Amino acid sequence: MTSPEHPKDVSNSGGARNPSDIVRSAIFDELVDRWLSKVAVLVAIYVTFRGHNAPGGGFAGGLIVGGVFVLQYLTGREPHVRFRTILHPTRLLGFGLLLALGTTVTPLFVGATPLESHIWKLDVPLIGEVKIVSSMFFDLGVFFVVVAVVLMILLSLGTRQSTVFGDEDIA
Amino acid sequence: MTTLLSLVVLLPLIGAATALVFRPRPVQRTLSFVTLGTSLVAATSVLVDAWSNDAMHVVRMGGWPGSFAITFVADRLASVMVVIALTVTLLVLVYSVGQKSAGERSAFYHPVYMVMSAGISQAFLAGDLFNLFVAFEILLMASYVLLTLEGSDAQIRAGTTYVVLNVIESMVLVTAVGLIFAATGTVSMAELPARLAALPDGTRIGLQLLLLVAFGIKAAVFPLFFWLPDSYPTAPSSVSAVFAGLLTKVGVYCLIRTQTLLFPGELNDLIVVVGALTMALGVLGAISHTDMKRILSFHIVSQIGYMVFGLGIGGTAAIAATIFYLIHHIPVKTSLFLVEGIIERDSGSSSFDAVSGLARRSPAFAAMFLVPALSLAGLPPLSGFLAKFAIVRAGVDSEQWVAVAVALAVSLLTLVSMTKIWVGAFWGDVEPAASVGVGILRRHALMSMATALVVVLSLAIAVGAGPLYDFANKAAEQILDVAGYVTAVKS
Numbered sequence: 275m276t277s278p279e280h281p282k283d284v285s286n287s288g289g290a291r292n293p294s295d296i297v298r299s300a301i302f303d304e305l306v307d308r309w310l311s312k313v314a315v316l317v318a319i320y321v322t323f324r325g326h327n328a329p330g331g332g333f334a335g336g337l338i339v340g341g342v343f344v345l346q347y348l349t350g351r352e353p354h355v356r357f358r359t360i361l362h363p364t365r366l367l368g369f370g371l372l373l374a375l376g377t378t379v380t381p382l383f384v385g386a387t388p389l390e391s392h393i394w395k396l397d398v399p400l401i402g403e404v405k406i407v408s409s410m411f412f413d414l415g416v417f418f419v420v421v422a423v424v425l426m427i428l429l430s431l432g433t434r435q436s437t438v439f440g441d442e443d444i445a
Numbered sequence: 446m447t448t449l450l451s452l453v454v455l456l457p458l459i460g461a462a463t464a465l466v467f468r469p470r471p472v473q474r475t476l477s478f479v480t481l482g483t484s485l486v487a488a489t490s491v492l493v494d495a496w497s498n499d500a501m502h503v504v505r506m507g508g509w510p511g512s513f514a515i516t517f518v519a520d521r522l523a524s525v526m527v528v529i530a531l532t533v534t535l536l537v538l539v540y541s542v543g544q545k546s547a548g549e550r551s552a553f554y555h556p557v558y559m560v561m562s563a564g565i566s567q568a569f570l571a572g573d574l575f576n577l578f579v580a581f582e583i584l585l586m587a588s589y590v591l592l593t594l595e596g597s598d599a600q601i602r603a604g605t606t607y608v609v610l611n612v613i614e615s616m617v618l619v620t621a622v623g624l625i626f627a628a629t630g631t632v633s634m635a636e637l638p639a640r641l642a643a644l645p646d647g648t649r650i651g652l653q654l655l656l657l658v659a660f661g662i663k664a665a666v667f668p669l670f671f672w673l674p675d676s677y678p679t680a681p682s683s684v685s686a687v688f689a690g691l692l693t694k695v696g697v698y699c700l701i702r703t704q705t706l707l708f709p710g711e712l713n714d715l716i717v718v719v720g721a722l723t724m725a726l727g728v729l730g731a732i733s734h735t736d737m738k739r740i741l742s743f744h745i746v747s748q749i750g751y752m753v754f755g756l757g758i759g760g761t762a763a764i765a766a767t768i769f770y771l772i773h774h775i776p777v778k779t780s781l782f783l784v785e786g787i788i789e790r791d792s793g794s795s796s797f798d799a800v801s802g803l804a805r806r807s808p809a810f811a812a813m814f815l816v817p818a819l820s821l822a823g824l825p826p827l828s829g830f831l832a833k834f835a836i837v838r839a840g841v842d843s844e845q846w847v848a849v850a851v852a853l854a855v856s857l858l859t860l861v862s863m864t865k866i867w868v869g870a871f872w873g874d875v876e877p878a879a880s881v882g883v884g885i886l887r888r889h890a891l892m893s894m895a896t897a898l899v900v901v902l903s904l905a906i907a908v909g910a911g912p913l914y915d916f917a918n919k920a921a922e923q924i925l926d927v928a929g930y931v932t933a934v935k936s
Contacts, residue, residue: 364552368465375459379451388451389507389515 303349311342318342322417323410332413336420343421347428363425370418377412446494449487450504450519453527454570456480456487457563461556473555477538481562485531488566492524496916501923501933503572511935512633516572518934521920522768526569526698529772532902533690533779534562536895540783541683543891544790548594548681557594561587561687568695572934574622574632577699581618581663585611588692591684592676599679607676614662621655628652635934637707638927653708657716660703664696666753667722670746674730677745678738682786685738689745690779694771697752701767704756705924716757721848724750724855731862737785737795737870740862741778744821747855748774754852755836758843765921766835769914773820773828776903780817783896784810787889788870797869804871807885810893811871813900818867820903822860828907831914 318338325331381390391409398404460480464473494500502524505514519527538558541549548554564584571577589611593604626632628648629640641649658669665673673693677685704716727747731740752774755767787810788803789795804811820827823834833856840849886893906913923929 364468365466368462368467368556371462372459372466375455375462379455379459382448382451387447387504387506387508387514388455391507 306342306345306349310345314338314342322413325413326407326410332416333420336417337424339417339421340424343424343428347431363422363429366418367422367426370415370420370422372415373418374412374415377408377415380408446491446500446502447504450491450502450517450570451506453484453488453491453531454517454563454567456484457559457566461559461563464556464559468552470550473552474542477555477559478535480559481531481535481538484562484566485528485535488524488527488531491519492528495519495521495524501930503934512573512631512636515576516633516635516934517567517570518572518634518930519570520930520933521916521923522698522701523569525772525916525920526694527566529775530565530569530691530694531562533775533899534558534565534687536899536902537683537687537690537779537783539898540686540786540892540895541681543889543895544681544683544786546595546681546683548591548684551594553590554594557587557590561591565691565695569698572634574625574634574637578615578618578622581695582615584692584695585615588688592680592688594684595681597679603676603679606672610662610672614659617655617662618659621652621659624655625652633934634702634706635931638709638931641707649708650712653703653711656703656707657700657712660696660699661719662696663693664700664749664753665693665746666719666749667726670723670727670749673746674739674742677742678736682738682782682789685742686779686782686786689741689782690775693745693749694775697749697756697771700753701756701764701771701924705764706927706930709925709927710759713757713759717754717845717848718757720750720752720754720757721851722750723747723753725851728855728858728862732858732865735797735869737788737797737866738782740866741781741785744781744859744862745778747859748778748821750855751833751836751852754845754848755839758839758845760839760843761918761921761925762842763836763839764925765914765918766832766839768920769835769917770832772913772917773832773903773906776899776906777817777820777829780896780899780903781814781821783892783899784814784817787885787892787896790889790892791885795870797866800870801873802871802875803885805875810885813893813896814871815867816900817903818863819860820907822863823856824860826907828903828910831907831910835914
């Protein structure tokens, strides 16, 4: 990312702040950072992987992780840094799409129709039989797409289009 | 063939995803050209097969049986539409690279453009109604982005109308699909004809009207056309060329599909009336404007009227004429918008107040406008004449005198408004400000080349009208043969 700094976050740029606000926001920060985000990510992973035979899946899991980012955004402290360092959302979006589409077209190479899924059964010591379905990769792709879209929305909030996705964005 | 047919839709999507990951502009451009080009090759081989072997190709995604799968069906009409749509998208892509607009420089232009192309192809190939709805959503989402990508005030304002109208359209469409599923228990186009026929008349007509409204908004027919002349002119010219050439035609195509396959011969009188009104009001709008892009946008509406009229007449001859019209109209309309784009780029405006004397500055450029303009008005020996002649003849055969009279009058008025553009922009003295040494064609070489190729494509349709008309006839016979479609797709 070479784009210029985002406009200063409005909630932090005010002058003197009420001390109780600071305390409250610190507690909120602590809560979100230390507990909620970690638990939510675990839940998201669980939801994503149970999605094959039970309610859940990549879309629901992606939304939960997206919700974590929204909470972090709401805490208001350096709202963008956390996810910028991982992967730029646009690239993440492309990656997720590629994963899903790759799963879609792979069956063509083995003479099946697109989107057809294959089931592998593995014997893992201690755990027992593990079933892996190829459509899981499609679901993971959806997961990344949803997370990326949430991030893109957060990045666009309160900015002009050019500062987020404009020309300087292209390497 | 299964592979090729699915790749037509999947390749542009993969290209779009890759272009989001690797974002340098040369990479994105290459990806666009390669994926759309390869799709075109794949689609052409499907078309050749459909033409020569009389084959109807069916792909069921995921290997699910019958109505559970996402089904792609490539019959003659669908495959020819896909081929011509991809050809035009590819040529407009060349143009947009030459246009050097702010839109094309955005990191999102190429991915979104490819997604739109995939949506268009999928809409043509869709073998069930829900899949069709998804295809519409894909192409609409992409079109929202393309329309507002440069983010000027006018674009945002027009984009709002466009988005709201199309969201309403989507809502009507998905409601219709839901109700059809509730009434018949299927959305597969191969199972629907029999099950719809078994419904009570009232229910069936209600469902048909819902679908007509949904596709009518998309195709911009009377009285649902008002959004089009408002929103298309604000987009960058390359984008409005694709919108004008292809998006409304997707609506017309869907009207043809549902009318011939799902509700054969029903409400035809209503469709004829709607067609006649669309023709008349569209051209009246065109006459009242002095901005080239707005005139051309109103012409889209008026031309759609001809196709709807042809569809309303019914019968093989009329449907064949409609299909021929549909095919001819895509390159003609696209090239007019592309010419307009060159004028706008060269002079900074496409209003008659600002532009004049183009014919003196560059006769060749003037010819690039004149050929499609006269074709649109329906002068022989251009493709537009053949298309209009076929529609009018079908109308005469079925004794739709009023609508035929409207069609002829509208054709004349189209010529009048084209003359207006000609007099306003091409005749007269060269604007002193614009009279810089270099010619228009040379200064915008890439754009002109792409435009010229689209014009050549429309001329090729006129030259090859004989075989093409035979093909349209065969395609019409095929889509009117509901039983044939049902057995081919079910088996």
